[in-house]
Amino acid sequence: MTDDNPMLAVVKQDLGSKAVEVTAPRRKRMTIAATPETYRDVIKYLQDKMDCYHLSVLQGVDNRTSFEVVYHFWSDRNGMFTVKVALPHDKPAIGTITDIVPAAILYEREVHDLFGIEFPGHPDMRRLLLNDEWPKDEHPLRKDWKMDEKKFYGGVRSSTGGEKAG
Amino acid sequence: MEASGLRPEVRKLAEMTIPIGPQHPALKEPVGFMVNVEGERIKSLDLDVSYNHRGIEKGVEQRDFNQSLYLIERICGICSHAHATNFAKGIEELMNLEIPKRASYIRLIVGELERIHSHYLWVGVAGHEIGFDTLFMYTWRDRELVQDLLEIISGNRVNYAINCLGGVRRDLNEKTIKLALDHLKKLGERAAYYTQLATTEETMVDRLSGVGKLPYEKAKSLGSVGPTARGSGVDSDVRRDDPYLAYAEVPFKVITANNCDVLGRTIVRAGELAQSIEMTKWALENLPPGEIKKAPPRSAPPGEVISRYEAPRGELVHYIKSNNTDKADRFGVRTPTMANWPSVVEGLTGQNIADIPIVVAAIDPCLSCTSRTTFVDIDRHKSWVWNWDELRNYSIRWYKENKGIYWGD
Numbered sequence: 001m002t003d004d005n006p007m008l009a010v011v012k013q014d015l016g017s018k019a020v021e022v023t024a025p026r027r028k029r030m031t032i033a034a035t036p037e038t039y040r041d042v043i044k045y046l047q048d049k050m051d052c053y054h055l056s057v058l059q060g061v062d063n064r065t066s067f068e069v070v071y072h073f074w075s076d077r078n079g080m081f082t083v084k085v086a087l088p089h090d091k092p093a094i095g096t097i098t099d100i101v102p103a104a105i106l107y108e109r110e111v112h113d114l115f116g117i118e119f120p121g122h123p124d125m126r127r128l129l130l131n132d133e134w135p136k137d138e139h140p141l142r143k144d145w146k147m148d149e150k151k152f153y154g155g156v157r158s159s160t161g162g163e164k165a166g
Numbered sequence: 167m168e169a170s171g172l173r174p175e176v177r178k179l180a181e182m183t184i185p186i187g188p189q190h191p192a193l194k195e196p197v198g199f200m201v202n203v204e205g206e207r208i209k210s211l212d213l214d215v216s217y218n219h220r221g222i223e224k225g226v227e228q229r230d231f232n233q234s235l236y237l238i239e240r241i242c243g244i245c246s247h248a249h250a251t252n253f254a255k256g257i258e259e260l261m262n263l264e265i266p267k268r269a270s271y272i273r274l275i276v277g278e279l280e281r282i283h284s285h286y287l288w289v290g291v292a293g294h295e296i297g298f299d300t301l302f303m304y305t306w307r308d309r310e311l312v313q314d315l316l317e318i319i320s321g322n323r324v325n326y327a328i329n330c331l332g333g334v335r336r337d338l339n340e341k342t343i344k345l346a347l348d349h350l351k352k353l354g355e356r357a358a359y360y361t362q363l364a365t366t367e368e369t370m371v372d373r374l375s376g377v378g379k380l381p382y383e384k385a386k387s388l389g390s391v392g393p394t395a396r397g398s399g400v401d402s403d404v405r406r407d408d409p410y411l412a413y414a415e416v417p418f419k420v421i422t423a424n425n426c427d428v429l430g431r432t433i434v435r436a437g438e439l440a441q442s443i444e445m446t447k448w449a450l451e452n453l454p455p456g457e458i459k460k461a462p463p464r465s466a467p468p469g470e471v472i473s474r475y476e477a478p479r480g481e482l483v484h485y486i487k488s489n490n491t492d493k494a495d496r497f498g499v500r501t502p503t504m505a506n507w508p509s510v511v512e513g514l515t516g517q518n519i520a521d522i523p524i525v526v527a528a529i530d531p532c533l534s535c536t537s538r539t540t541f542v543d544i545d546r547h548k549s550w551v552w553n554w555d556e557l558r559n560y561s562i563r564w565y566k567e568n569k570g571i572y573w574g575d
Binding site: 025028029031053054055057059061062070072074076079080082101102105107114127128129130131140 | 215216219221223224386387388389401402407408469470471472474481483485487496498500504505507508
């Protein structure tokens with residue numbers, strides 16, 4: 001197998017019990033499952049030891065019974081590292097990483113907006129993508145989200161009868 | 167006077183959030199700015215990127231891969247091929263499907279032609295924002311050659327839709343290849359001229375150097391990508407560092423500049439134009455024979471993939487999660503413009519109002535008309551609203567009166 005990621009064994013050994021699971025689907029790709037207690041240590045390790053200077057993006061995933069926040073870090077030498085943190089479906093929250101990774105500032109706002117995941121400690125947590133009239137506590141990328149015909153989601157208010165989504 | 171020394175109601179004025187601008191459905195990404203100024207200098211900047219959020223990520227979850235491909239093509243009007251190719255290669259990786267070599271070369275050719283047209287477009291827009299309209303006319307004339315080529319190759323001027331899952335939709339014939347090589351020769355001569363212009367034309371160098379400062383360290387920590395990062399000396403390019411399609415085989419150089427300002431970003435783009443033209447020529451001359459597509463399976467096994475692509479504006483990231491059906495369970499997009507917004511804020515803080523148009527244009531955002539901008543002058547206790555044209559005229563006038571930089575008569 002020439003397509004193996006040569007760093008897999010090193011990362012596994014260095015992280016030890018901080019990582020729940022480390023897998024490498026192919027060269028230049030590695031996935032590390034971490035917990036809300038250890039994810040900051042894992043990210044610091046990637047920054048210090050693996051030259052991960054670039055946060056490509058962080059994204060949310062709704063797995064129906066739980067949420068996941070997925071951080072994608074890039075290193076020119078070692079490729080892409082994906083750090084996954086599972087969060088409970090009820091009141092998901094994970095501390096901000098903007099203090100150690102300034103590039104996360106807009107991405108955390110996006111995930112907060114679309115998934116309703118809280119990032120305590122974020123300096124400026126406002127809506128990013130949805131409009132101001134979007135109902136509070138509704139997060140459209142959640143799998144159980146359905147549009148409520150009776151509610152107003154922004155756009156033009158219908159002049160006849162009930163309010164209509166624009 | 168510092169803002170803290172003001173009466174509370176005036177300070178409140180400085181912090182006021184005003185709904186800015188109507189929607190511009192014709193533009194991809196209208197952005198609202200809230201700029202706090204003290205006299206001429208920008209104290210802080212806030213931006214609102216929420217206009218025209220179209221919910222494409224949700225839309226993809228409800229469509230099968232084939233339908234999604236053409237929906238994703240419409241994320242961006244200028245780098246449509248970047249999005250479609252990035253999604254297609256992500257899904258193909260999940261399906262364990264290797265596309266024919268000829269198909270990956272054709273995808274590369276269209277991708278590089280797209281970069282050429284996008285960079286020509288940018289050089290023109292940058293020229294326009296600083297009042298150098300002759301440059302705008304020149305580059306947009308040259309860009310027509312690329313647009314014609316893209317139309318001959320794919321059948322469309324925008325949203326080429328050359329991709330299908332498993333390969334490409336159309337083949338290239340000898341006649342097209344000959345015509346393309348002919349056009350590329352002309353484009354190469356023009357690109358050399360623009361590179362010379364960007365590095366030696368005195369007025370342009372004066373106008374662009376030192377504007378929109380983005381130091382190397384900041385470019386790295388703020389996550390800048392593409393020409394914005396490379397103009398600040400960050401040596402990264404997905405095509406070289408994480409090769410996809412046939413990029414591992416095509417020879418090219420990654421262009422960087424250490425100016426860390428708008429001039430650096432201009433030099434990088436002009437240099438990339440020449441590189442892309444050479445790459446396209448090489449790919450056309452070494453196009454392997456054979457099939458152009460393979461039949462893909464209907465569904466993808468459970469898994470996830472992070473697919474990266476060097477779009478004209480920088481690193482484009484798609485995160486795709488499949489669940490053994492013909493639909494994606496999660497499709498996440500991070501466009502290069504999104505990654506570059508923090509660097510605009512950094513580049514504008516402490517600069518002149520007159521530099522807003524060119525600094526914003528320097529990341530090449532997918533917008534040519536940034537709705538409207540609200541100005542709050544802390545000293546004069548007043549605020550006013552300008553649209554993009556008024557701001558541009560002000561910028562040209564300011565540089566004419568204060569720096570003697572002007573391209574008119």
